[in-house]
Structures are given as structure tokens and as C-alpha cells.
Amino acid sequence: MASKAFREIDLNMGPQHPSTHGVLRLKVSIDNEVVLQVVPVLGYLHRGMEKLWESQTYHQIIPLTDRLDYLASLSNNFGYVLAVEKLAGIEVPKRAQYIRVILAELQRVASHLAAIGFMANDVGAMTVLLYGFEARETILDIFETYAGGRLTIHGMRLGGVPFDMDETVAGMIRKVLGTVPKTLTDIEGLLSDNRIWRHRTEGIGIISQSDALENGLTGPCLRAAGMAWDLRRDLPYSSYEDFDFDVPVRTSSDALDRYFVRMEEMRQSLRIVRQALDRLPAGEHIAKVPRVLRIPAGEIYHSIEAPKGELGFFIRSNGTDKPERVKMRSPSFINLQSLELMCKGNLFSDIVGILGSLDIVLGEIDK
Amino acid sequence: MPDVRIDAAPLADSFERLKERFPESILAVAFVKGELSVSIRREDILPVLRFLKHEAGFNALTDIIGIDNLKPVPAAAPVLPTGRTGETPAAPPAPAPQKRFSILYQLYRFPEACRIRIALDLEEGETVDSAVPVYRAADWAEREIFDMFGIAFAGHPDLRRIYMPDEFEGFPLRKDFPLEGRTGGV
């Protein structure tokens, strides 16, 4: 029918677009502003990481994993080194485990600040981006003082962490534990009861709990859908069982709930950092791991609760110092599958808000 | 079938029921470092996945992993400048003939927090039934394996490349594909 042919419009968003969080291309089909179909086209940042890893030693892969989820590079390091240590049977000293937890939780705060900042910026609240980045800079200063890098940090090694936590860094962390909650309160004051924010995020991008589970959604988005799934609590790694923290869960599963979950997660992360810093045990900061690490043939799958979701590494070793196969289970890749379900039936202008609440990173998606 | 002792209770229970239901499908079992890995026949993947999802409670498919088992041909013994050949190391025992590709399905059960890995092997040119009817999360993971290895999944709703451009020739993660790529690939 002629009238039907005119009503449906196919639009292309990206790959270069200010709000697609990287080089994501979305082919959107809309009917008078209502979204009918969203088909993501990926691969614009596919760098061939997994192939590259097969020709690198286990140690050399760690800085390459930094470039996956570049907003939370310590989490990538964490997931990878834990998988290799489990495969090789390397025991990590308790002090190193605590330092890793501190670094990972600070990285989670930094990642969520960026995520909420970008989501708010996409929806129009640019101030929140600037506030969030200001707070993030204080955390990145800690990473720079500790390991030398701000963004791609390479802050974990096989067997522990590269440096011991000294008084300077501990002092900076304590300062941050005081200042970041104030920024969080500011951001909440700007957004949580803001009529425009609510109007643009409440009831938008809903996905049912069963759909979420069926499509493999993990991370804050799944917790906003009502499932109390958190690998730090269910399958604890690196001494997470020593710490007291809550797992925020919400039920409406819209963009607003994902925002609330992330805000609460940041507060809980700071709580964990405080506990870890107060109870930091004495000991070594790294185990003795040979420079040429040969791992006998075997395979392992290990995953962690990264800021974006379940980040997993499958490693198959073959007796040499280079892995046979390393596969990364990318949370954003699997989470992005749910985008279409979340966008269907919403207005075209909501796609950007939903994509922001989903919190994806193309480096991780495209590997 | 080798007798494997599994420590985690819900996992042991699921495995017993799996063994009962599909006695001929299971080719090998391994329980190493707390991970249960079950190798099954290629044809039985869909019934096994259905059983695991609906009856054993593995409600989440975490990942599907593709592996190319092609081993590099060992280099010839090196010849030293004086004409003597280098010491040839003792030839390794011939490995059991392994199929070209393996596909591993990593499943997870929430909230009991157990994992199981189902493995299957296949030769070049063979197809596997797509897991999408059972777990929707398999969608893009299978497309990725198709893109990177060239393994076709029968019954997948939309099997096409996901990372490489559609007109790309070759399958990058195969062992015989060079890291720098081939000219004329893109």
C-alpha cells in the first residue's frame, strides 16, 4: 500500500555520532517517530585482539586487555589475571588481593561516573558530565600516582599488583572517599527528582526480567530488572567474601532504575574500598611468577563482575608460554543484543537515552 | 564412561541427571579446578541444551566459544653451519586425531551459581544446530563464531558476519589465517 510505504523510514545512526558511545552504527526503522526495529552494525572497532593474543605471552596480554573496556581498564586486567592465575595455579598473597579489590572498586566508581555522565549528556544534562568527570579526575590521579597510567593502566600483574600501596596513595584514596560522595550527592540533587530527567528516563527502555535473562543481560541493567545477580557475592573472587556490601536491585527495569542502580553501586564500592583500606593485611604485593610462564595444557573459564556486567575469560593453554586460545566474554556485546527489545515501541529520540542507560563500550564489543 | 567425582552438590546432581538422560551422547567428562566440562556428540546439542535449561535449571547462557584445533606442523631439524644437523628432540607421541573445530557452550545457573561447560567437536564443513531456539543470548555469539571461523549454524535466524565487512574473504581466527591479514581481504 502506498501509504504504508511512506510511513516507515529507515534511518542510519553512526558510526560517527556524538551519542553512540563510540563507533556503533544503528540502523533504525521508525514509523512516525515510533521505533520499529533497531539493528546494530558492529565491527568498526574490531582490532583483532583475540588473534593478537595468540601470539603474545601471558604477561604481554595484560596491557592489551586494557584497551577493551577502556572506561574501566583495571577490570579487564583483573578478569584476565584471575583467569590465568586459576589456570596456572598461582596463589595471590592476601595483601595483593585487597589492593586489587581497592583498585577494582575505585575503577568501578570511575566507570559509573563516566557512564552516568555520558547518559546525562546525551539526554541534555551536560553539567552532570562535567561534575562526573571532575570527580573521575580525582580517582584517575590516584591511578596515575600508583601505576603511572590514567586510562589504560596495566595495574595488575600475574600474581599480584605491580607496586605496594604506600602512604601517599592510601592518603589520596582516603581523600577521595571523602570527596566523591559529595559529588554523588550533587549529581543526585541535579537528577533524581528532576522533572525533565524523570520524564526522559522513567518508563523508557523497559525490558522484562525473563527477556533480560533470556538475552544474556548482566550487570547493572539486570539488577535494575529485579535479579539480584552479582558475581562478587555469588562466586566471590579475590577476597570479596571478606567485605560487607549490598547489591542494589530495582524492579522497574527502565532507564531511570539503571541510573539509580549505578548511583547506589558507587556508594557501595566506596564502602568496600574503605573496608579494604582499613583492614589491609601485611604481606607481599606480588607472588613470584616466572617471566617465562609456561602453563600445561588445560582450559579455564573465569568471570568477574565488571562495571558493565559479567566479564569472562576463557583460556586454553597448550604447554607453551603463549595461550592456544583466549576468548573474552564481553558484557557489552551480549548486553547490546537487548537494545532492540528495549527500544521497540519507544520514540526515536529515546534511543539515545536507552543506549546511555545500557552503558556500552565499543572497545569491548568489537574486541 | 569414566567416573568423575564432582564436589559441588547441585552440579553433581545436574550431571547425574544429564548422564541418565543422554547416556550415548556424552563422550567425555572432566572436572578440573572446580569446572565441569562435558563433551557431547555434535548432533545432540539441542536436546542437551533444552534439558539443561528447562529441567536442570541452567537459565543463562554465558558464552559460546569457538576454537580452531589446527596444530602447526613441527619445523624440520635445524642444520648448523658445520653441516651437522641439530639435535632432533624426541618426536612427541602422535596426538589422538582431533577434529578441526571445537565449540564450547558455557552455561550458568542462577541463583545457585554453578557453571557447566558443554563441548562439541566438528570437522570443517559440518554444521551445528543453532542454540538460538533455546537461548536467545546465543544469537550474536554464534554470528561471531561464523564470522571468525566459518562454522555454519543451522537454523540461526540471521547468520551473517558481525565484525568483518560482509565482503571480507577468509575467517580471521582460523590458525591458518595470518595475523597481518592477506592483501585483498578488505
Next chain:
Amino acid sequence: MIDPGERHPFLLAKLDQLISWSQKNSLWPFGSGLACCAIEMIATAAAKYDISRFGMELFRASPRQADLFIVAGTVTKKMAPVVRRLWEQMPDPKWVVAMGNCAISGGPFPTYAVLQGVDKIIPVDVYIAGCPPTPQGLLNGLITLQNQIARSHPTLEIFDRDARRTD
């Protein structure tokens, strides 16, 4: 391109200075943020490393409105035609900054999917090394570009397009 021995009219030289001064202090970047470097670019634009001090806070989303193309991140072979098309859409005068090791020469990725340097498809004015370069590094590169623009001769370009290069 002016030969150092050649005499250049005084008024045109003064006009050059005026035009290049206004150009360099109001560059509008086209944020082609591709990967990790994009985050550092955004951090440079944020409050702590304020790129607005240099007149560059107006990141345009459309290439038609921008004059500085910051290639921040890995350019893959799939993305290369897109980058080329975006660069072609930018009106003259335009400058290109290759930010980060990936844009300079492929970075840590010598793989089948990565273009080993964005200068294979578009001409680059300033290369900023780093993986990613810190905001201070990016600002240093941008100031280098500003100095390069200050030495250029825009009045010549009115008559001769190839005169744009100062090197």
C-alpha cells in the same frame, strides 16, 4: 609556500597574521572519537583540562561545521572509508591531528583489521604520541598545531590551494 628569500608584501603579511591568529584561536574540533583516545579527548574538554581556554570547546557533531579533525583512536579497515568521507566533507581550511599511537601507525595492533596509521588515507598535520596521550599531551599537540597555523600564509590560499602546507 613562500620561499624565505622571496619578498612578501607587507600588508598581505599583516593580513596573514590576522587571519591565522583568528583561525588558530577558534578551531572547532570535529570529535572523531573512535576508541580509548576519545575518552582522553573528552577529559581534555572537561573542567580540569579545559580545552575551552584555547577556543576549542565547541566540538561539532557534523563535519560540515568543523575545521579540526582529531582522529582519536584506532582506525580499522572497516572504518577507514567512513573517516575518509568525513574528512572530505569538511570545508577548507581544515587541519588533522592524529591522536594516539593507533592513529599514527596502528598502535599496538599489527593485525588484519587495523589500518596502520590514519595518514594512509588523509593528510595529517600534527602527530600526538601516547597510548592514550594524557590531556597535557593532547594540549601540547594542539598548541603545536596553533603555532603551525600561526606560521602559515592564508592569503596565498586564496589564489593557490596547495599553498596551505607550511612545511
